[in-house]
Amino acid sequence: MEAASISHAAVHDGHDHHGPPAANRSSRVEPELLGMLLFIISEIMVFGAFFTAYFFIRIAQGNPWPAPGTSLPVQVAGVNTAILISSSFTIHWAQTSIKNGNRFGLKAGMLTTFLLGCSFLFIQINEYANIGFAPQDAAQQTIFYSLTGLHGAHVFIGLLLLLFVTIRAFRGHYTPEEHRGVEVPGIYWHFVDIMWIIVYTTVYVL
Amino acid sequence: MAAKLRAPGFYRAGIMMLGGVALATGLTWLVRMTTGHATYSHYLSGDAILSVSLLAVPLAFLIGIGGFDYWFYWAAGRPTRPEDHSGHGAYSWKDYFRVNTDHKVIGVQYTVSSFFFLLVGGLIAMLMRAQLAQPGSHFVDANTFNGLFSVHASLLIFLFIIPVFAGLANFVLPLMIGAPDMAFPRLNALSFWLLPVAGALMLGSFFAPGGAFADGWTAYAPLSDNAPIGQTFFSVAVQFAGASSIMTALNFLVTIITMRAPGMSFFRMPLLVWANFATSLLVVIATPFIAASQFFVLLDRALGFNFFNAAHGGDVLMYQHVFWFYSHPAVYIMMLPGFGIxxxxxxxxxxxxxxxxxxxxxxxxxxxxxxxxxxxxxxxxxxxxxxxxxxxxxxxxxxxxxxxxxxxxxxxxxxxxxxxxxxxxxxxxxxxxxxxxxxxxxxxxxxxxxxxxxxxxxxxxxxxxxxxxxxxxxxxxxxxxxxxxxxxxxxxxxxxxxxxxxxxxxxxxxxxxxxxxxxxxxxxxxxxxxxxxxxxxxxxxxxxxxxxxxxxxxxxxxxxxxxxxxxxxIPNPWRGMTLEWQVSSPPPIFNFDRVPTVVGGPYEYGVPGAVHGIFAPAPAPAAAGAAASVVRAPSQ
Missing domain, CATH: 1.20.210.10 (Cytochrome c oxidase-like, subunit I domain)
Incomplete structure (x- = not known):
């Protein structure tokens, strides 16, 4: 790469740049927001593949659901659903607060959302411990654990993001003008919530 | 020496990888001891440690090389070092072996490492043809042959054709649309470093007990469920290669949508940009399916799940549906960027x-x-x-x-x-x-x-x-x-x-x-x-x-x-109109001194007076005379 280094020297002699020219903004959509939306499309497709497995095992194969001799805790999971959905509202509260310059609302909203998410995950793990069957037993159990587990992994990732945002909120980051760092993880959290409604409906209710 | 071990680079990566093995050992030991599962007769199992290591060691390598440094600072709420572009440009060949956020450096890294895998994959093809030159020959044995064609296909698909297109586009695409870099330079750097990891895993499978994965690049279940441990190398390698594809595609889409030069409407974009736009859409939508298909295989293999176990109600055809729902679009992922070129x-x-x-x-x-x-x-x-x-x-x-x-x-x-x-x-x-x-x-x-x-x-x-x-x-x-x-x-x-x-x-x-x-x-x-x-x-x-x-x-x-x-x-040996030819060869460190303005279509060759992009006069009056330059269509 002799050639490249020579040209660099020439560039540095020529003018005194310390960074690139600002890129032209050719869309009203913010890059971070668009990136998150595209990532969510990918995530939806991951779930799509797992739902394909669910479709083949439950419907194409015609396996009884739930597997004979087992039952799914529909009510407990329903309470859990309510917990997760309410966390979507609390994160919205946090976002609205910081837009209006209410730092207490931001901190309280983020902390509540984080704790609600943690309780969801805690109840989910408890459910695994007490449900009375293992993924190794049969294909229905495999797909039950896989779909809820995949969603649980996403809750975990979402919780990490929320934790980072909460830490930063308590350290005094974010202003009414600059709060993208709350918005973008918030979109992910909403995605996790909506996906749970689909998982709950297909796996537990139907 | 201590500073060397703390700074991002190969030394730290080496230490981290050792830590990854230790973590995998500890983790499997802990899980086996606590669950006391009936089938777990030993707390330490070579296969389990190897399987977990296959995930932990590459991640440890990526952390060590410095792919995640910025995000760790961000996650901890510590002050992040703003992108000062000190990582831009490569001043010696050694800079190509570091995490670099310059799209041009990453483009070269991508292209050169992909061609390395072309060389390896091609040599494997030569071995296969040597075996097939005569019937019944014993140049390699049947199992090795199966491994050879499987690794040949996987390397050339996941580590040559798909990434080499991403590499060429990485170099050229921001230049073509008049952008100083990609939208997410750090993500871009990380996406490159996932590739050598995936390649090392695929080639490393030759040294696994039982030989390389040997059921083709399609890895049909239930054969792949019961294959020797080399199969796990494939399933994990696909996760890394797929993650790399998705990151790059996401980056391309955001770059194309939000960072085009003024005046470059969608229908003034060069067709290479269009082709990568289309390809990236395919990657973002389809690639999760192959990741999932290999998750299924991994879960079946490592934890005894029943996705493809027909005796317990699993469905083997489902593997083929999920696999081909990615892998057919993948043939267009492997072709559309070529159409653009x-x-x-x-x-x-x-x-x-x-x-x-x-x-x-x-x-x-x-x-x-x-x-x-x-x-x-x-x-x-x-x-x-x-x-x-x-x-x-x-x-x-x-x-x-x-x-x-x-x-x-x-x-x-x-x-x-x-x-x-x-x-x-x-x-x-x-x-x-x-x-x-x-x-x-x-x-x-x-x-x-x-x-x-x-x-x-x-x-x-x-x-x-x-x-x-x-x-x-x-x-x-x-x-x-x-x-x-x-x-x-x-x-x-x-x-x-x-x-x-x-x-x-x-x-x-x-x-x-x-x-x-x-x-x-x-x-x-x-x-x-x-x-x-x-x-x-x-x-x-x-x-x-x-x-x-x-x-x-x-x-x-x-x-x-x-x-x-x-x-x-010279800057423009082919007398091309697109923007990448209007800067020096190789391009300056930040591509453009000022962002060009696009005033016409990219392919008006032979049209008198046609112009694609102009470099607008500098705002500062002193520099205006020298800097104002109009890029004219090269006449015939």
Whole structure:
């Protein structure tokens, strides 16, 4: 790469740049927001593949659901659903607060959302411990654990993001003008919530 | 020494990798001890440690090399170092072995490492042809042969064709749209470093107990559920390669949508940008499916899940559906960027506007949409419901229409053009020939009765190599020669380039052409020996393939010597109009001193007075006189 280094020297002699020219903004959509939306499309497709497995095992194969001799805790999971959905509202509260310059609302909203998410995950793990069957037993159990587990992994990732945002909120980051760092993880959290409604409906209710 | 171990780099990566092994050991020991599962007779199991290590060690490597540093600072709420662009540019060859956020450096890293995997994958092909030169030979044993063709396909698909297109586009695309860099430079850097990881895993599988993964790049379940541990290497490697693809595609989409130069509307974008836009859409939507298919296999293998265990209600056909829902769009992921490269080259080298620019763009989007509707044509003989074959056959035939539109548009662009038959153009014309042949055999395979007749024979091998070697690889060679002056600042040797083209073109047809005949005669693929009646043609193919292998050495020799000491390239050796040719070769460290303004279409060759981009006068009055420069269309 002799050639490249020579040209660099020439560039540095020529003018005194310390960074690139600002890129032209050719869309009203913010890059971070668009990136998150595209990532969510990918995530939806991951779930799509797992739902394909669910479709083949439950419907194409015609396996009884739930597997004979087992039952799914529909009510407990329903309470859990309510917990997760309410966390979507609390994160919205946090976002609205910081837009209006209410730092207490931001901190309280983020902390509540984080704790609600943690309780969801805690109840989910408890459910695994007490449900009375293992993924190794049969294909229905495999797909039950896989779909809820995949969603649980996403809750975990979402919780990490929320934790980072909460830490930063308590350290005094974010202003009414600059709060993208709350918005973008918030979109992910909403995605996790909506996906749970689909998982709950297909796996537990139907 | 302590500072060296703390700073991001290979030393820290080495330490981290050791830590990864320790973590995997501890984790498996802990889990086995606490669960006390009946089947876990030992707390320490080599297979379990290896399986977890396959995930932990690559991640540890990426942390050590510095791929995640910024995000760790962000996550902890510590002050993040703002991007000061000190990571930009490469001042010596060593800079290519560091995490670098410059899209041009990443483009070179991507391209060079992909070509390394081409070399390895090609050598593996040579070994296979040596084994197949005569029936019943014992050059390698049957299991090794299975491993060879599996690694050959996986390497060349996941670590050559897909990333090399991403590499070329990484270098060229921001320049083409007038952007100083990609939208997410750190993500870009991370996406590159996932590749060597995936490659190391795939090649490392040769050293696994039981040998390399040996059930093809398709890794059909339930065979892959019960294969030796080498299979896990494949499943994990695909996760890393797939993550890399998705990151890059997401980056391309955001860059294209939000960072185009003023005046560059979607219909003023060069077709390479359009092609990468379409490809990235495919990657973002489809790639999660192959990741999931390998998750299923991993869960079945490592934790005893029942996705593909028919005895417990699992469904093996589901694997094929999920796998091909990615892997059919993947053939367009491996082809559309090549279409973009060919559009650039043919317009420039024929000195004519591209014929049917809008139809070229729309046909790309049509391929994206139709690409998701044809996957089960890989499964005509799989035992799925018979009626699904009919709609799949029809959509497969239909997808040839947008592809045909592109072929005819290129031909119409050539019509009465002033053809400059240098190396990139020769490869472009060679691509048109061989890819059309491969496309036609593809339409033949869409016909259900014919497909059933030649399923799992060498006809399939011939078809896939006509479209991937005669198609994709020809476009890759064309693109590498075309942008070589821009990427390196040096000119390649034109005479050697032409030798390379003719050798490649002739030997591709001699190697893969006769495979059609073998397939029609019923020679099965993926076997290490064959009936005596196929001997003559196989010997012929083997000899031709060695010629093909040697022709690649001409390419590597040309590239290496030209890069070291070729004549210096002028900024615009091909008199191209697109923006990347309006800056020096290689481009300045931040691409543009000021962002250009686009005032016309990208392919107005031969149109008097046509202009694509101008560099607007500087705002500072002192510099205005010297800096104002108008890029005019090079006249004929």
């Amino acid at each position: 060919i559009s650039e080259i043919i317009a420039v080298k024929a000195r004519k506007p591209i014929f049917g620019y809008r139809m070229m763009a729309f046909s790309l989007l049509a391929i994206v949409a139709l690409g998701f509707t044809v996957w089960a044509h890989h499964m005509f003989t799989s035992g799925m419901a018979a009626w699904i074959r009919i709609p799949m056959a029809i959509t497969t035939a239909i997808i040839a229409v947008p592809t045909g539109i592109k072929i005819f548009s290129w031909l119409a662009t050539l019509w009465r053009g002033v053809l400059h038959l240098d190396t990139p153009m020769l490869f472009a014309l060679g691509f048109l020939t061989t890819f059309t042949l491969g496309g036609i055999s593809g339409v033949m395979l869409a016909m259900v009765p014919f497909d059933i007749h030649v399923s799992a024979t060498y006809f399939i091998v011939a078809h896939i190599h006509y479209v991937l070697f005669g198609g994709s690889l020809m476009t890759i060679f064309a693109g590498v020669y075309y942008w070589f002056p821009k990427m390196t600042g040096r000119m390649y040797d034109e005479r050697l380039g032409k030798w390379h083209f003719w050798a490649t073109f002739i030997f591709v047809n001699l190697t893969f052409g006769p495979m059609h005949i073998l397939g029609l005669q019923g020679m099965p693929r993926r076997v290490s020996t064959y009936a005596a009646k196929f001997t003559d043609l196989n010997l012929f193919i083997s000899l031709a393939s060695f010629g093909l292998g040697l022709s690649t050495l001409v390419f590597f020799y040309n590239i290496v010597t030209s890069w070291r000491g070729g004549p210096r390239a």
